[in-house]
Amino acid sequence: MKEDDFEVIRKSSIQLKFSKGEVVYKQGGKAQSLMFLHRGIVKFCYQYETGQNYIMTVVGGPKLLGGANLFFRETNIFSITALEDCDICLIDLPAFIQVAMGNPGYILALCEKTLTMFQHSIFNFISLAHNQVNGRIANVLLYLWEHVYKESGYDFTISRKEIAEFAACSHENVITTLSRFKKDGIIELEGKKIIIKDFEGLNIISKRG
Amino acid sequence: MKEDDFEVIRKSSIQLKFSKGEVVYKQGGKAQSLMFLHRGIVKFCYQYETGQNYIMTVVGGPKLLGGANLFFRETNIFSITALEDCDICLIDLPAFIQVAMGNPGYILALCEKTLTMFQHSIFNFISLAHNQVNGRIANVLLYLWEHVYKESGYDFTISRKEIAEFAACSHENVITTLSRFKKDGIIELEGKKIIIKDFEGLNIISKRG
DNA sequence: AAGTAAATATGAAATATTTAATACTAAGAC
DNA sequence: GTCTTAGTATTAAATATTTCATATTTACTT
Structure with a gap:
């Protein structure tokens, strides 16, 4: 990653701390950022109208998250909630996309990470199913x-x-x-x-x- | 897509027909191509050592498939089998990547399609789970x-x-x-x-x- | 046309899972 | 410190699901 690219992204990012139990993203909310989980553990959770929850996956940092939101457009389809205290950096999506369009390699790398995460979930789901x-x-x-x-x-x-x-x-x-x-x-x-x-x-x- | 890009990809592609029941990709086999399903219906299937099958998803053409393989590397994690007669175009992966690296937009578009497919599967899995x-x-x-x-x-x-x-x-x-x-x-x-x-x-x- | 394999259909027994009722413990609020 | 709540634990009854046995239909082979 070039220095000035990095600068663009850093300028539009926000560092945040979340405590155990806090909601980072809310299901149905607007998805406006990628999320770099520096430290901590979060769960991806799907909530039914009936109030039942389903945990789709649990991941620990450091890890870049939210690739799903990059493609699943406007709204978050899951909630993300801290299972342990977390340090999280929210990366502005438009800024990231601007930089990424000049660097196809970033996009491939991000997609690979995102799909690897999905792959884990899918194996978990297959285990659930059978x-x-x-x-x-x-x-x-x-x-x-x-x-x-x-x-x-x-x-x-x-x-x-x-x-x-x-x-x-x-x-x-x-x-x-x-x-x-x-x-x-x-x-x-x-x-x-x-x-x-x-x-x-x-x-x-x-x-x- | 520019004309000459299209040409590069077309030159390295193969048109094939598959009959109902035929296996297109074999789980565990090497993944060397994307796959454009012109016409027909296929299932993505995961097979256990015990011989049990699990259908992960079913999709109908026209649709570009195999984005999963693009990122899940060397081997297919699923078999793909024709549920109805299919016309399929196998696209050479290195040729596609070469073209794609010059066109970040293609990569984004492909990722979006792939993730949308996964999203369907995930909702299906959530239904299975609950x-x-x-x-x-x-x-x-x-x-x-x-x-x-x-x-x-x-x-x-x-x-x-x-x-x-x-x-x-x-x-x-x-x-x-x-x-x-x-x-x-x-x-x-x-x-x-x-x-x-x-x-x-x-x-x-x-x-x- | 007959024979065989595969898909469909049904019911009973065996098993797995959830629900509900109840109790105990630990942690946080006041 | 006491009260309240959430998490942990256990059991019995109700329900859901699979397995097994068996029969019928359909499609395919020879």
Whole structure:
């Protein structure tokens, strides 16, 4: 990236801090910026009219987000909410597009990142579609640990309710399943912290259902 | 698109015909081309080691496909199979990228199309995650009619097994559900052909589960 | 035309999942 | 400190779904 390109983008960006639980983007709101997640963890959430939530994916920084908004036009189709305290830089979309049109390589790179994120989601969805609750929860735990919490510096603490919204099942079912995993020695629960003991075992459950 | 750009791409493209049931791309195979679906209907299919299939999406021509491959690199993560006879033009990827690098607008446009396709899939997945079989099948029927069969020139005929692979349930369940829809006057079955009678009703079922 | 395979159809039994009722614990508000 | 709320935990009953067994129809092969 050339110095003056960088300057254009920096000038039109805003640095923000979000606390755990705060909403960064609101579903249905106007999408006017890309978002660089410096540090922290956020969830992408779809909300039904009935009030039910569905967590589409969870990602940790540093990562450029909002490629989806770049193409999905005017409105956000998801809410983005901080799961842990976040440092976020909002990048003005018109400024970015102006710079990007002079640098096809940026666009390709951004698309690649965005699609890679979608790809993760899609594999998660495929797991949802074809596995039973056991396998879905195992899959969610593995994803969260490997791709989000492992190197994030945050404790692997996430509420049963949120696991339920990610694995698309009732929170009672998550509680029961986690208890069983614990009894079987696959995970340990230290206060709020989840510790995976037997990755191999979880993997097998995640595949076989 | 400029004339000579078009020429470069045309020179490196191949026109092919595929019959109903033929595999266009094989999951795990090398991805070396974009694909322009002139005419016909294809399914994107994910296959498990266990032999189970899952249909990720179904699309009808004319449409540019394979943007996923452009970014998901070396190997196809899905198989693409013809559901109806297809005319397909395979576009050499290196040639396309060469032209595209000189035209950032093409890349944006391609990404937008690809992401729009993903967006459809994602809404479908969200329906899968949160609805019961009734709603999932209603959703699949509406999607297939509205976005694939309605203006395709093909009869809306698709096997119960394929609906099952799309809605992620057993084929027995599809059969039972279609019978009930028929009894309730929501659809009609004319031989192999599915005719939706009550769009409003299907929509309600698709939303309420 | 007969035989075979594939798709459609149906019902019963087995299994999985949600819902509802209830209780305990931890954290935040006042 | 007490009250309130949200999260965690467990169970039984109600419901949804899959699996299995079996039959019929349709399409394809020879």
